[in-house]
Amino acid sequence: MTPMEKAITEDELHAYVDGFLNADDRLRVERYLESHPEAAARIAGWQEVSEMLRRGLAHKAKEPLPSSLNVQRLAEARLARTWQPQRVAAGLLLALAIGTGTGWFAHGSGQQTGLTALSQQAAVAQRVFVADSDQPVEFASAGLTQKVGWSNATEARHVTAPDLSEAGYKFIGNRLVATEQGVAPMFIYENAQGGRISIFVRVMEVIDTNAPMRPFDSKDASGFAWSRDGIGFGVISSKPEPKLHELSNQVRDKIEIKA
Amino acid sequence: MSALTKLEENIPALRRYAFALLRNQSDADDLVQDCLVRALDHMDERTGEGEMRPWLFSIMHNLCVSRWRRLQFRSSIVVSDAEADVSVPASQQATAELHAALDGLDQLPEEQREVLLLIAVEGLEYADAAKILKIPVGTVMSRLSRARDKLRDTMEGRQRPALRRVK
Numbered sequence: 001m002t003p004m005e006k007a008i009t010e011d012e013l014h015a016y017v018d019g020f021l022n023a024d025d026r027l028r029v030e031r032y033l034e035s036h037p038e039a040a041a042r043i044a045g046w047q048e049v050s051e052m053l054r055r056g057l058a059h060k061a062k063e064p065l066p067s068s069l070n071v072q073r074l075a076e077a078r079l080a081r082t083w084q085p086q087r088v089a090a091g092l093l094l095a096l097a098i099g100t101g102t103g104w105f106a107h108g109s110g111q112q113t114g115l116t117a118l119s120q121q122a123a124v125a126q127r128v129f130v131a132d133s134d135q136p137v138e139f140a141s142a143g144l145t146q147k148v149g150w151s152n153a154t155e156a157r158h159v160t161a162p163d164l165s166e167a168g169y170k171f172i173g174n175r176l177v178a179t180e181q182g183v184a185p186m187f188i189y190e191n192a193q194g195g196r197i198s199i200f201v202r203v204m205e206v207i208d209t210n211a212p213m214r215p216f217d218s219k220d221a222s223g224f225a226w227s228r229d230g231i232g233f234g235v236i237s238s239k240p241e242p243k244l245h246e247l248s249n250q251v252r253d254k255i256e257i258k259a
Numbered sequence: 260m261s262a263l264t265k266l267e268e269n270i271p272a273l274r275r276y277a278f279a280l281l282r283n284q285s286d287a288d289d290l291v292q293d294c295l296v297r298a299l300d301h302m303d304e305r306t307g308e309g310e311m312r313p314w315l316f317s318i319m320h321n322l323c324v325s326r327w328r329r330l331q332f333r334s335s336i337v338v339s340d341a342e343a344d345v346s347v348p349a350s351q352q353a354t355a356e357l358h359a360a361l362d363g364l365d366q367l368p369e370e371q372r373e374v375l376l377l378i379a380v381e382g383l384e385y386a387d388a389a390k391i392l393k394i395p396v397g398t399v400m401s402r403l404s405r406a407r408d409k410l411r412d413t414m415e416g417r418q419r420p421a422l423r424r425v426k
Contacts (some may be wrong), residue, residue, distance in 0.1 A: 010404060011400050014385075042408070049375075049411055052356075054379065055360070056356040056361070059353045059356065060271075060275040063274075065270055068288060069270055069288060072263065117401070130393070185311050202343070257390070
């Protein structure tokens with residue numbers, strides 16, 4: 001055994017497996033392993049163990065995150081927590097809304113908030129108003145610009161939905177949906193095969209006011225939801241539409257919000 | 260990069276770690292949420308004091324320890340069927356691989372499990388793992404050796420039962 005080999009410690013063997021050695025030390029360890037098959041077998045086993053654990057648990061790290069772990073939302077909830085009067089008021093409002101039964105959607109959305117709630121509202125509205133294409137088209141075509149939110153609220157704004165005809169979808173009409181956040185317009189589009197998608201828009205309060213796009217899936221419909229400057233958007237299709245993500249990106253880039 | 264973005268980037272790893280230790284997705288997610296809330300509470304006090312990743316894992320470790328203390332006896336936490344906890348439809352192979360990893364971890368005492376996960380799966384450095392677990396680096400290394408040798412034996416035994424080495 002050369003003096004060099006004597007210097008190899010068990011810690012270095014670990015560091016070799018974990019990739020923490022510099023090039024020189026790595027070479028030293030490799031040379032040592034060449035002449036020590038027992039140690040080499042042990043190291044190979046350690047490497048297999050790491051690989052087995054990493055591969056198995058990698059599936060966990062790839063799962064979509066639940067909305068309860070949305071950092072933006074947790075940060076906002078934290079601000080709300082430190083500001084008691086508002087919190088109490090919000091709680092009262094919610095209790096009233098549920099208590100007086102004004103909120104069909106309040107029941108439907110359960111405890112969910114933010115984009116998750118928006119996604120559910122959008123999916124249900126899609127099912128009720130849009131999905132069944134046998135139903136005669138009875139949408140008032142009020143145009144691509146619609147008011148969002150409560151009329152008397154200072155934050156009520158107008159959105160202008162984009163023209164999607166280049167993507168194969170013709171605008172066929174509107175629906176207005178009543179939500180706790182005021183009026184939520186839907187813009188409905190149809191393609192040549194009779195497939196319908198809709199854009200659902202409503203005011204976002206406190207939570208998810210600026211959230212990146214994320215997919216959603218419910219038993220009624222699937223789509224994509226996101227928000228910007230306190231307005232939330234959902235693009236929904238009841239039937240599988242491979243272009244839906246692309247369409248949603250187009251909508252996000254082209255839709256306009258005005259005071 | 261904003262602190263929130265950095266925090267966000269670490270969530271999948273925190274979830275993986277919590278799941279590997281708790282074996283129950285909703286418990287794991289509760290723990291991760293606690294961890295994020297704590298991180299948000301103390302974010303301001305933490306300016307320029309090293310990497311965020313080891314810091315988050317040390318919060319996570321503290322939460323796990325207090326959880327175990329609260330539950331008193333670890334053995335009472337029934338190791339739930341991992342399959343039931345795979346919240347997205349996983350392929351058969353993915354499920355099998357996950358089970359293999361969890362079965363492996365089952366062979367180890369809690370203290371070795373944590374060391375091995377932090378180093379082999381999460382890629383943390385030995386000194387960081389020592390700080391996170393509040394133990395000397397020497398202890399980290401010896402636990403690492405025991406954990407790796409134990410799992411290596413198990414894997415070999417599984418592959419070649421006839422040649423199983425008796426230690």
